Amino acid sequence: MPQSRKSQISLIDTSYYHCVSRCVRRSFLCGEDEFTGQSYEHRRGWVEQR
Structure with missing residues (x-):
C-alpha cells in the first residue's frame, strides 16, 4: 500500500x-527563460514560503 507524502518527508532531517513539476506553454516557475530573457526569480520566495 502506498504511503502518504506526509509520512515520507521529514522536515527535521531535510529542510x-x-x-519537479511540468509547466505548459514554455512557462517557467523559477529562473531565467533563455528564449525570452525574462526572469522569474521573484517566484522562488513564494515556493520556499509554501
Missing part, C-alpha cells in the same frame, strides 16, 4: 527538497 529542502528538489521539486
Whole structure:
C-alpha cells in the first residue's frame, strides 16, 4: 500500500527538497527563460514560503 507524502518527508532531517513539476506553454516557475530573457526569480520566495 502506498504511503502518504506526509509520512515520507521529514522536515527535521531535510529542510529542502528538489521539486519537479511540468509547466505548459514554455512557462517557467523559477529562473531565467533563455528564449525570452525574462526572469522569474521573484517566484522562488513564494515556493520556499509554501
